[in-house]
Amino acid sequence: MRTKLIWLCLVGAAFLFNSCKKDEENTGRAASNGGSQYGVVTTPEGCSFEITYPDGTTEVRTGTSVSGWNGGQLLNLNFFRQLSIYDGQDSWFLRFSMVQGTDWENEVLGEHDLYNFPFLLQWSADMDETVVEFYSPNNDEIEGNSYGTVVLTPNIQVAGSNYELFGEVDASFTVYGQTTTVSGVFWAQELD
Numbered sequence: 001m002r003t004k005l006i007w008l009c010l011v012g013a014a015f016l017f018n019s020c021k022k023d024e025e026n027t028g029r030a031a032s033n034g035g036s037q038y039g040v041v042t043t044p045e046g047c048s049f050e051i052t053y054p055d056g057t058t059e060v061r062t063g064t065s066v067s068g069w070n071g072g073q074l075l076n077l078n079f080f081r082q083l084s085i086y087d088g089q090d091s092w093f094l095r096f097s098m099v100q101g102t103d104w105e106n107e108v109l110g111e112h113d114l115y116n117f118p119f120l121l122q123w124s125a126d127m128d129e130t131v132v133e134f135y136s137p138n139n140d141e142i143e144g145n146s147y148g149t150v151v152l153t154p155n156i157q158v159a160g161s162n163y164e165l166f167g168e169v170d171a172s173f174t175v176y177g178q179t180t181t182v183s184g185v186f187w188a189q190e191l192d
Contacts, residue, residue: 041158041187047085047092049169049184053141061087066165066188069104074124076100081108083167085186090139092182094150094167097124097131109152114171116147134171134182142180146171163187 041048046064053059068083077100085092096108097119112132119131134146148171156166167186172179 041161041163041185044190045188047087047184047186049087049092049182052181052183054178054180061089063087063089066186066191068188068191069108071104074121074127076125078124078127079104083186083191090136092134092136094169095119095133095135097127097133099127099129102130109154111149111151114146114148114150116145118145134169142173142182143175144173146173146182148172148181158187161189163189164191 043064045066046062047066048060048062051059051061063086065086066083069081070084071079071081073079074097078098079100079102080095080097081104082093082095085094096104096112098104098107107130112130114134115131118135119133132150134148134150135144136142148169150171151168153166153168154164156163158166165188169182169184169186171182173182174180
């Protein structure tokens, strides 16, 4: 009887552990990836990106600069907000083009699909939804916009520190049939 009771306790503990782990994964997906897959988040702001080139070689880049939310006017009173992320070698831009009246501080949060073409100013006159772009304009090896996803999580704790914004990007750039991927995280304790 005692052996059965011990086994039941162990099985119950295993179920409880897995249940807690799944809840943690759902609420802290970006934070857990930031701590394990991409290295430890140790600076007030920065990024850690893994770039995989068409020939299969990979490169990990880390930077200590994230600035935002710069913005500007589009056509018909529509507008954009943009984060600038520096990885130590190149600047990356995460740009949200939005319809007038959008509560942009809430709109940028959550998971977004990336728009894989440069969103032209003339298109903004008739836009009816948010367009999200991720690109690196001065990178000679990557041209244009990426496709994939970005997840932005506000007010999260990573490695014992509070961050106003934590993001995770999984992006692919295809140029002349050759695909380069960029995946990783970025963070900022405070944003302008």
